[in-house]
Each structure stands twice: as structure tokens, then as C-alpha cells.
Amino acid sequence: MTALRAGRRQVNEHAWDLRTGVHLRSSFYDVPSVRAGRCTLGERELSLAGDVTGVRLLHLQCHFGLDTLSWARRGALATGVDFSQTGVAEARALSAELDVPAVFHRADVQDLPAGLTGFDLAVASYGVMCWLDDLSAWASSVHGALRPGGRFLLVEFHPLLELALPGSVSGHGSYFGVPDPPPTTTSGTYTDRDAPISYEEYRWQHPVGDVVNALVGAGLELTSLGEHPDSPVPLFDQGLEGSPFALAPRTYSITARRKP
Ligand SMILES: C[S@@+](CC[C@H](N)C(=O)[O-])C[C@H]1O[C@@H](n2cnc3c(N)ncnc32)[C@H](O)[C@@H]1O
Structure with missing residues (x-):
């Protein structure tokens, strides 16, 4: 990994x-309802994943x-990966508290440890791609984590939302983006703008075509590509009425x- 990439990763981890810390206490993530049994997964990922028992x-x-714990509650043998030390620590604590077994690793998804392999299904959802600077490395990691015949679901x-609501996805204000964006300074977070x-x-801004080509380039076979007018996650719902992007x-x- 280059020093430039390592430096950016450190900034994003922080x-x-x-x-x-803010999200844990937010009504957006609503942890008490998850304690009470709420499933945090949306219909789309549930139907595309199918039965995950075992x-x-x-x-x-x-x-x-x-989401990892929700997959585990549905019978998956779930492993979660994130590069945030706080995220992984809180995930482990929740797994223990709720007595929902799952394993959590701290790692960069563009550089997964070699031991994380043999999975039947790898899943990533909602708000993940814009943090990745190297789609080839990411797609290779996904490929390496799956067993032959294993599936990937995103x-x-x-990314059109960045044109519709500039700043919302990547901050680049364009569909195509740039490879070396400057850092932006952010206050608050999407669950609480005043935090x-x-x-x-x-x-980073990643057009759909670049994501597909990275996966195909890493040796994965595309089985479906869908574009949907809805989102189960209540972000970006406002501000589009009456615009060409409605x-x-x-x-x-x-x-x-x-490939098998
Ligand atoms: C929007 S959140 C997760 C999305 C999920 N739908 C949710 O709301 O729980 C994005 C996550 O990506 C993680 N992340 C960002 N870049 C990463 C990287 N290179 N490797 C691993 N995790 C990363 C962040 O720590 C954060 O937990």
C-alpha cells in the first residue's frame, strides 16, 4: 500500500x-429496537440473497x-468486516449482549486478510462504495473471500444522486468523479447534522459501470444488475421533488x- 493510500485510510478510519459513537445513540439506527428483535435488512437485499440458513x-x-447480526438471526454463519476499531468493538459487544453469534474482523475491504476465504456469500450495502479508492483491489478482495461458485451481492x-443532490454521495458534483480528490471537512453526520x-x-465517486467492470475484471461473473426508484434507507428522500432527477x-x- 502506498503512503498516500495509507494516509487517506487513517483519515477515514478516524x-x-x-x-x-454518534450513530450508536441515534434514532436512525435505533439500537433499542434491534435489541427487541428488529431486522435491519431491506426487502431488496433479503430477496436477492435468498435463504441464508447455514x-x-x-x-x-x-x-x-x-446488519451482520440481522443476517445471523436469519440463520447465516455471519462474519462482519470493517476498518473502524470502534465499529468492530461495538459490533462484538452487541453480538455478546444479544447472544447472536457472529465474528467481527477489523480490516480494509480493499486488502482483506488471506485467512478470510471460503465464503458462500459476500454482501455490502448502502453507503459503502464512496469510501473506496481502489476498485480493482476491492474486487480482488471480494473474489478471494468467496469459494468457487460463491455469490456476491451489492x-x-x-451514483446519480451526486448529480441530483451535489455533495450527497462523493462531494465531486459529477457522475464520473476524479481519482485523487482532496479531503473534505465534515461536521455532524447523516444521523445527526448537529452532532x-x-x-x-x-x-470517491464510482459510476455503476466502473463497479461492474472491477468485479468482472477480478474474475467474477455478473448475474444481475438492477436500478431501482426506491431506497429502504431513509437518506436522500428529500430535495428531488420537481427536479429532473425526481x-x-x-x-x-x-x-x-x-466462477465454479
Ligand atoms: C455507511 S457505513 C455502513 C453501511 C451499512 N449499510 C450501515 O449503515 O450499517 C460505511 C462503513 O464502511 C466502513 N468503511 C469505509 N471504508 C472502509 C474500508 N476501506 N474498509 C473497511 N471498512 C470501511 C466504515 O467504517 C463504515 O462502518
Whole structure:
């Protein structure tokens, strides 16, 4: 890893450590309802994943583990990965508290440890791609984590949202973005714009075509690509009425598999 990339990663890890502390107590993530049994997964990822009973599932960029634990409650043998020390620590604590077994690793999803391999299904969802600076490394990591024949599922906010609501996805204000963006300074976080935190972060804009090509380039077979007018996650719902983007896709989904 180059010094430039390592430096950006450190900046983003710090940002996510700070955010996680706020998110844990937010109504957006609503941890008490998860304690009471709420499933945090949306219909789209549930239907694309199918029955996960007994499935060795790797949840990429798992944040503090709510979705990972939801997959585990549905019978998956779940492993979550995130680069935030705070996120992973809180995920482990919640798993123990709720007595929902899951394993959590601290790692960069663009550089997964060689031991994380043999998974039947790898999943990433909502708010993940804009943090990645190297799609080839990410796609190789996904490929390496899957067993032959294993599946990959991505459901993500559509990069068009960056044109519709400039600053919302990557901060680049364009569909295509730039490879070496400057850091932006952010105050608060999406669960609480007034939260008393301020930090720098790096974000990248990834057109859908670049994501698909990275996965295919790493040796995965594309099995579906969907663009959807809706989102189960209540972000970016406001501000599009009456704009040319009112009917634009809010989310997209990709399924792929490692060749058998
Ligand atoms: C929007 S959140 C997770 C999305 C999930 N839908 C959620 O709301 O729980 C993005 C996550 O990506 C993690 N992350 C960002 N860049 C990463 C990287 N390079 N490797 C691993 N995790 C990363 C952050 O720590 C954060 O937990």
C-alpha cells in the first residue's frame, strides 16, 4: 500500500470512529429496537440473497454490526468486516449482549486478510462504495473471500444522486468523479447534522459501470444488475421533488458469482 493510500485510510478510519459513537445513540439506527428483535435488512437485499440458513456469509463494511447480526438471526454463519476499531468493538459487544453469534474482523475491504476465504456469500450495502479508492483491489478482495461458485451481492445508493443532490454521495458534483480528490471537512453526520463532531474525510465517486467492470475484471461473473426508484434507507428522500432527477434511480443492485 502506498503512503498516500495509507494516509487517506487513517483519515477515514478516524472519521468513522467518531461517527460510530454518534450513530450508536441515534434514532436512525435505533439500537433499542434491534435489541427487541428488529431486522435491519431491506426487502431488496433479503430477496436477492435468498435463504441464508447455514450460509457462510461475509458482511463487508459492517459498521457496528446491525446488519451482520440481522443476517445471523436469519440463520447465516455471519462474519462482519470493517476498518473502524470502534465499529468492530461495538459490533462484538452487541453480538455478546444479544447472544447472536457472529465474528467481527477489523480490516480494509480493499486488502482483506488471506485467512478470510471460503465464503458462500459476500454482501455490502448502502453507503459503502464512496469510501473506496481502489476498485480493482476491492474486487480482488471480494473474489478471494468467496469459494468457487460463491455469490456476491451489492445494494447501494445510485451514483446519480451526486448529480441530483451535489455533495450527497462523493462531494465531486459529477457522475464520473476524479481519482485523487482532496479531503473534505465534515461536521455532524447523516444521523445527526448537529452532532458535535468535525473531521476530514476522503470520498470517491464510482459510476455503476466502473463497479461492474472491477468485479468482472477480478474474475467474477455478473448475474444481475438492477436500478431501482426506491431506497429502504431513509437518506436522500428529500430535495428531488420537481427536479429532473425526481424519477431517477435512488439505488442499484449487483449480483455476481465467483466462477465454479
Ligand atoms: C455507511 S457505513 C455502513 C453501511 C451499512 N449499510 C450501515 O449503515 O450499517 C460505511 C462503513 O464502511 C466502513 N468503511 C469505509 N471504508 C472502509 C474500508 N476501506 N474498509 C473497511 N471498512 C470501511 C466504515 O467504517 C463504515 O462502518
